[in-house]
């Protein structure tokens with residue numbers, strides 16, 4: 001049987017590589033390929049390449065002749081080009097090999113990783129780390145402990161920076177991001193919309209949301225910004241609540257378990273900081289590294305070792321947690 005398989009990951013890339021393998025691979029390629037240089041010989045020659053047209057412009061490369069001819073077709077990477085080539089070979093009697101022949105679980109979405117660290121974890125799973133581990137029920141507790149990481153290998157964690165107007169929320173986002181993402185001004189009520197910024201914290205993908213200062217607004221535009229901020233707070237994986245260290249009447253959070261931060265520690269304090277609050281200065285950068293470490297610790301209490309199994313999609317994470325809970329209760 002002659003087969004056709006996509007070797008490159010699905011999705012848009014510069015180049016896509018298809019492999020046609022089997023007894024009829026060479027006759028089918030010869031029938032449809034128009035060389036722009038030397039013509040194709042009657043039989044494939046190992047490691048020989050040709051440039052030409054096969055529906056679109058492609059490079060042919062013979063990668064094996066025994067036990068069966070195997071030809072790589074390097075084409076432009078658009079999804080339509082790939083689909084047309086796959087269809088051409090299927091119409092000529094080739095069997096389409098699924099891109100994903102992994103025995104259990106969905107395809108590993110390596111191409112959607114946003115950071116090197118998450119890409120490395122997803123690659124470990126593409127090489128079978130999770131598939132091997134899930135076969136042994138003794139691994140369930142550890143897999144369940146890594147489920148929170150598994151949920152965010154592709155989708156960033158949402159961290160909302162909240163607090164009173166003028167506390168320094170926008171300044172803090174800029175200090176963490178390392179560039180001027182949000183407008184900073186001494187006027188209370190500067191930020192109206194929610195401004196999101198993608199950052200990698202210790203290699204983990206995080207979306208920081210800078211919000212409108214939470215107070216009783218006197219005009220409707222600011223009130224809308226505050227309502228939007230509250231919606232983001234409800235959906236956040238973590239809230240960083242900023243207190244203005246120079247404000248004698250700071251506003252404290254009314255619910256949740258935020259990381260409490262006292263900003264403007266470069267100025268004399270106007271109140272005794274609450275126990276456990278982290279002192280920072282968004283202006284000088286003091287305390288920012290410790291704050292990033294605290295955020296990472298809350299988001300990723302357990303990090304996988306290199307090569308370790310991780311349930312790599314939200315669905316697998318849910319499944320593993322449910323199975324681990326079931327085993328604990330039985």
Ligand SMILES: Nc1nc2c(ncn2[C@@H]2O[C@H](COP(=O)(O)OP(=O)(O)OP(=O)(O)O)[C@@H](O)[C@H]2O)c(=O)[nH]1
Pocket residue numbers: 164165166167168169170171172183184185186187188189190191192211212213214263264265266267280281282283284
């Ligand atoms: N001394 C000092 N000033 C700061 C610090 N962080 C922010 N500021 C100042 O505080 C003022 C308010 O800063 P913003 O970052 O705009 O505060 P915000 O919380 O985003 O304000 P709103 O968007 O209005 O809610 C600006 O004048 C900043 O320069 C700090 O660490 N130290």
Ligand SMILES: [Mg+2]
Pocket residue numbers: 169170171182183184190191210211
């Ligand atoms: Mg602001």
